[in-house]
Amino acid sequence: GAVVSQHPSWVICKSGTSVKIECRSLDFQATTMFWYRQFPKQSLMLMATSNEGSKATYEQGVEKDKFLINHASLTLSTLTVTSAHPEDSSFYICSASLQGDPYEQYFGPGTRLTVT
Amino acid sequence: TQLLEQSPQFLSIQEGENLTVYCNSSSVFSSLQWYRQEPGEGPVLLVTVVTGGEVKKLKRLTFQFGDARKDSSLHITAAQPGDTGLYLCARNRDDKIIFGKGTRLHILP
Numbered sequence: 360g361a362v363v364s365q366h367p368s369w370v371i372c373k374s375g376t377s378v379k380i381e382c383r384s385l386d387f388q389a390t391t392m393f394w395y396r397q398f399p400k401q402s403l404m405l406m407a408t409s410n411e412g413s414k415a416t417y418e419q420g421v422e423k424d425k426f427l428i429n430h431a432s433l434t435l436s437t438l439t440v441t442s443a444h445p446e447d448s449s450f451y452i453c454s455a456s457l458q459g460d461p462y463e464q465y466f467g468p469g470t471r472l473t474v475t
Numbered sequence: 476t477q478l479l480e481q482s483p484q485f486l487s488i489q490e491g492e493n494l495t496v497y498c499n500s501s502s503v504f505s506s507l508q509w510y511r512q513e514p515g516e517g518p519v520l521l522v523t524v525v526t527g528g529e530v531k532k533l534k535r536l537t538f539q540f541g542d543a544r545k546d547s548s549l550h551i552t553a554a555q556p557g558d559t560g561l562y563l564c565a566r567n568r569d570d571k572i573i574f575g576k577g578t579r580l581h582i583l584p
Contacts, residue, residue, distance in 0.1 A: 454572075462572060464572055467517050471515070
């Protein structure tokens with residue numbers, strides 16, 4: 360149980376375009392989802408926390424207008440990278456937690472974004 | 476501020492050898508988690524330790540939580556190529572999980 364999927368697994372886009380990444384909890388309802396970014400040979404850095412039906416909370420230094428997060432249902436959160444630039448190329452990982460326990464997170468397989 | 480320091484950053488050893496990696500902090504943890512991440516995948520939780528002095532074993536992996544709950548170690552016995560990956564320790568803070576920088580382990584066949 361507790362499987363999280365991401366789509367797409369990899370995407371290449373041109374500079375200036377927008378790209379949407381989906382995160383789904385397949386067999387449980389996730390009241391909270393988290394989005395992380397991981398640059399090559401580095402650790403995971405939390406970008407934002409999203410709760411179903413409310414606005415996401417962004418970490419310091421993460422532009423909320425550039426990284427749009429929507430958590431419209433208990434099983435789906437989306438991250439849209441707007442006006443992508445090559446420096447946005449990274450590995451984006453989402454996780455989902457059950458109600459009442461933000462520390463028990465189930466991680467998705469990640470999405471590799473390359474901006475050319 | 477890096478809350479979690481992991482060492483070594485990189486480790487490359489021969490199959491069959493033993494190794495230990497470390498996770499340290501200047502502050503006390505309520506609990507600590509260890510994850511393994513393989514290239515191109517998300518991290519997978521290996522263990523959570525919550526009690527000072529606690530030792531948990533997962534096959535050839537032994538996890539120890541320091542008595543003062545400020546540090547932890549992961550010991551791998553008879554390493555195998557399948558153990559290759561990024562080992563991350565993480566702590567809970569303000570309803571979030573904060574990761575260390577990780578130890579990148581490579582086991583040579």
